[in-house]
Amino acid sequence: MRGVRPVPRDDDERLGALFDAHAAPVWRYVVSLTGDRAGADDVVQETLLRAWRNPRILAQEPSTMRAWMITVARHLVIDEARSARRRHEHPVADLPEHARDDDTDALFEQILIEEALSTLSPDHRAAVVTTYFGGRSVAQAAVELDIPEGTVKSRLHYGLRAMRLALQERGVTR
Structure with missing residues (x-):
């Protein structure tokens, strides 16, 4: 394939070492936040991918790298929790049949008159x-x-x- 360069063998080993060193602690942290084991796999994968794409992080000490990964994982969890998909918002074509009038305006009018x-x-x-x-x-x-x-x-x-x-x-x- 054009435009895709093969990953050198030493990169495979470094990626494996990154996974072995950090995936389990990050996964446990994400599960403790969300309680979702399957979703934690996705967050860990995205976190490792972001670390892999950031050469400055790969050059850090392991403890600094882990702290960075925990922060990235936390942000990914927060982003997912805020997303419409997570809140189960589904647009509907038609409004509900029985809309209830809001009594707020009448209450304010009553207060003003009083x-x-x-x-x-x-x-x-x-x-x-x-x-x-x-x-x-x-x-x-x-x-x-x-x-x-x-x-x-x-x-x-x-x-x-x-x-x-x-x-x-x-x-x-x-």
């Missing part, structure tokens, strides 16, 4: 809550609050105006 209502005077707040949130007419609110209908209308007008300002201060309305 804060705006808390800025009103007690009389204005009672008129707004009774009519708008209580679902009562002006006449019904007047009876319930024991005040004239004109007063209910006035308190509604000024209460809603104050609420609009409070909401504007919170960036809700224009």
Whole structure:
């Protein structure tokens, strides 16, 4: 084959020595991290291949070389754990039929309204809550609050105006 050079015999021996010296400890380390014996074989193979391709590492002391290999193996395990294949993510063509609405927006709106209502005077707040949130007419609110209908209308007008300002201060309305 063109472009592929045969591995010299002494390289075969050095590769065998590299495997004999480091494969078992690296494999045990990877198994201790993952618990996956078959996957550990792949990580060890890739680690040894990276060491073999790095002449600076091959020239190091055996203890330094082992530390480098352990680090490379750890990074390979982390990369595999982060990959989509490991997380079993599979794209789907169709979305699930029953999507549930998120109640977060409604909760935030409720909090903003409660804060705006808390800025009103007690009389204005009672008129707004009774009519708008209580679902009562002006006449019904007047009876319930024991005040004239004109007063209910006035308190509604000024209460809603104050609420609009409070909401504007919170960036809700224009």
